[in-house]
């Protein structure tokens with residue numbers, strides 16, 4: 001989401017005659033787009049700011065701006081704590097950047113952290129920074145009102161609001177005509193997308209899938225409570241909607257889920273996974289897990305491990321609980337699981353997931369997948385790297401293929417993170433989202 005937002009900022013700045021540089025020493029202006037989701041994320045931003053101090057010493061006119069969730073959360077306090085920061089801009093105030101910059105150029109500190117009920121940046125054409133030219137993000141909704149008790153997002157990103165479907169479809173069409181072959185629809189909770197004319201997420205997904213059968217469509221992230229059968233049937237009807245669903249479970253314990261305010265039970269979640277398996281056979285399922293949330297017992301932790309084994313996740317993002325100021329958990333519950341217990345539980349979760357990921361990849365050996373080539377492999381110039389519909393990275397010999405090509409690859413070996421295979425044949429059109437036997 002921040003990456004996508006940075007592209008919007010890039011567009012606003014380009015319209016005001018700025019250009020981007022890869023070299024920090026050349027910059028007259030440095031923006032850092034920040035995340036507050038865990039304390040670690042904020043610590044990394046602080047370390048980054050220290051690095052920028054050096055450039056400011058060399059070039060006193062250099063303006064440093066902090067954008068995004070940390071700006072929104074800390075406001076003026078951030079300028080008091082980090083004196084070299086000149087501009088503080090919350091996630092809904094990027095249109096105000098040119099004005100804020102002129103304030104900063106006059107030597108004053110500039111702040112805008114006003115959250116909006118309707119800003120979606122719908123009419124801004126993102127500048128595709130640092131991009132492979134094949135896959136792109138399209139932001140479809142912003143904010144979150146779910147108030148999971150551990151989460152800072154509803155406070156830093158504000159009200160939930162959806163973007164006009166016409167502007168989304170237009171963006172997808174433009175990307176396709178520029179040569180892009182994959183779009184990822186982005187939002188904190190994409191399946192609560194709702195536009196005034198009644199368009200819901202399933203309908204939006206269908207409209208984007210219809211842009212062109214050669215345009216792959218992905219989405220992230222979906223909240224289990226809003227994963228409807230209608231959405232799964234829409235996915236089943238369009239082979240170019242990728243067979244991969246990120247469905248954060250957070251915990252396998254009913255007691256934890258209730259304390260977390262996730263609004264579903266373990267049983268409900270299991271039924272959603274069963275629906276995916278039934279309606280979309282071969283669909284990859286991934287998740288997010290938090291270890292050591294307030295009052296979590298060994299038994300709760302075992303419930304999480306058990307859920308992971310049952311679901312057999314293809315991959316997962318796993319975190320230690322990090323208390324965030326002003327959230328419901330911070331106000332109501334005690335962060336009482338000792339750090340070493342959190343670390344040990346997280347380690348057990350990570351080790352189990354490595355086993356599950358390896359098992360999932362191993363089961364793909366011998367199958368043939370349609371792969372969209374994305375880039376020359378980082379490790380070897382003679383190989384291409386792409387992904388299959390299930391979002392797994394597949395590496396294969398480059399030959400005469402180029403990023404943007406669809407190829408059929410038979411899997412010959414794997415690591416826990418990557419599949420490797422041989423091209424069986426080039427594919428010009430038509431899709432085969434599942435594996436060919």
Ligand code: SAH
Nearest residue numbers: 150151188221248288289290319320321322
């Ligand atoms: N909207 C998405 C998640 C966005 S945040 C959803 O609800 O599914 C991404 C992930 O960060 C969350 O799924 C959660 O696992 C993790 N996370 C959020 N707040 C956290 C916290 N305070 N401590 C640790 N992990 C957290």
Ligand code: SF4
Nearest residue numbers: 144146147148151153
């Ligand atoms: Fe945070 Fe919950 Fe909203 Fe996800 S749904 S962004 S975890 S409050």
